[in-house]
Amino acid sequence: MNSTSSAFTIQRSLSDIDQDFDVIIIGGGITGISVAREAASRGLKTILFERGDFGSGTSAATTKYIHGGIRYLEQYDVAVVRESLRERRILALGAPHLVEQTRFIMPAWRWSKPPTALIGAGVLLYDTLAFDRNLRAPDSLRIPHPRWLSRSKLLAAVPWLDQSGLQGGFAYHDTLNVHPERLLLAYAKAATAAGAVLLNHVRVTGFVSTSSDRLNIEGVTATDVLSGNEITIKGKVVVNAAGPWIDKVLATLGQGTGVGVDRSKGVHILTRPLGGPGRVADAVFARAQSGRHVIVSPWMGKSFIGPTDTPIASDESGVVVDPDDVTLILDTVNSTMAASEPKLTTDDVEMTTVGVRPLIRETTEGDDASQDEGTYSASRAHELYHHAGYGVDNLWSIGGGKWTTGRATAEEMVDELLKNELQGVRSRPFDSRSAAAGGAFAWAEDAEPFITEAAMIMNDHGIALHIGEHIARLYGTEWVRIDAIVQQNPTSAQQLSPGCNDIEAQIIFAVTDEGARTLSDIVDRRLVIGTIGPVSREVLERVALVAGPLLGWDETAIQEAIRREFDRRTVIATHWRTPVGGASQ
């Protein structure tokens, strides 16, 4: 059953790891993974620790857009929008198999705030700031200019909209990050191929340091949270990319570092497709009379709706979706729907996602969140903190940012390392602006012909065409490795569930090549089955029976893993349906 490892193979254990690195990275979200890719590709000896799974923090909870963020223009955050639009193009060219151009509709009602003319000015500015959007872009990634849709054209495209006072709508394009989990993994693989060591489920517990009048960071201590094994790693510099938790990591230093983080909870819901199956192809940026907005995205045949943006007082990685979060989204979207349209209820909600936005705070030493001002209008800019100014050497933290700007942040970060702590360390040139993500078929080329060809070859080997397309889209050039597993073991071509195109061979590959160590790693971030609706106990059992032996689990461990994962998912699915202080509905 084992597949032979490739350059992209992510390892799963602390054994056989060198003790000395140029760069140690804390956090395997899009920011940390991008830094790992950038640093390793520039020839730096790089190791990354992620306490959960790669991309399981905030990076797993996005609205799924690689976008400029049109609404940030309302806060005059032109620099962030321009940077993000530049990155939108760069990320799309580097991973054409995992992105799609999506038309967005921004409806304008008579009561809209900002008023229609101002929305129009914003859309035009957005387009102007994206002046280079089609540079080197193949047809599939070309973005047209925005345009005004008359009321009737708008309703033909989005029939569920409230018609009263509706004037029409602006249509503009952004880029859908179809499976953010897989794209993040593609960068992780690029980092691995360049020599980085990436470890998941390993928590950094503290810093190794010497102190005189200054604190000199020399490395980190870390614990494998699944095995309990501990490790100490030395490094010339440490980059703290722990997202919303950078301040918690810094707290282990026991002294001030000048970093403050505001946290905001962001929730999405996955529902039946608004307007009926297959009827609406556009994403809708719907702003209700309450002033709140949601994005309603057609995704995997359903509607993905959100986000909320609610300040939260302190941590927690244990943040959960509450009934109020779901009600807020339902109320907002329902208030933009036609009277004749059946309103969404909690019964229509198939699953939820939640994440904590890391928002930088102009600080303050040591104070924890004071959240009075709210986070909706907080800047999505990123910030590099060099802690030398606070008497701590060889340590940087990265605050804020967006999924879209992870690469740019990483490039800036590694430039700074080479100018400072790593001055004189041998490095090599690497331009991540024109580098493909791991497994991409080609840079700046339409992926469809590659996908079609791959699916036809897989079809000759007994894999149904639509499943072959699904695999080629998810894995890019690595489809050959899934195909090889199926050829060795034809029953692994079986679909895991009728509503999903994932097959058993992907489970094997997730463990042997993609660093998966838990059932959630497999169903939520290697396969897509965990992202498109509830996962049944039967599916978890099938996954565990295939993955368990590869992970060295005996029968007891397999049963325990199934029970724990099923219970965890049940708690998540039930919590938001349970009124505060009440019983489950």
Ligand SMILES: Cc1cc2nc3c(=O)[nH]c(=O)nc-3n(C[C@H](O)[C@H](O)[C@H](O)COP(=O)(O)OP(=O)(O)OC[C@H]3O[C@@H](n4cnc5c(N)ncnc54)[C@H](O)[C@@H]3O)c2cc1C
């Ligand atoms: C609801 C919502 C919607 C969003 N939508 C979009 C969007 O559509 N487009 C976009 O561009 N951006 C979007 N964003 C923003 C984007 O998701 C985040 O900016 C980005 O994912 C942050 O990535 P990160 O790597 O900095 O943080 P994270 O992804 O949170 O990664 C930090 C990691 O550090 C790990 N960690 C913490 N402490 C330790 C430790 N001690 N040891 C080891 N590891 C540790 C955590 O487990 C975590 O995985 C959205 C955010 C939210 C919340």
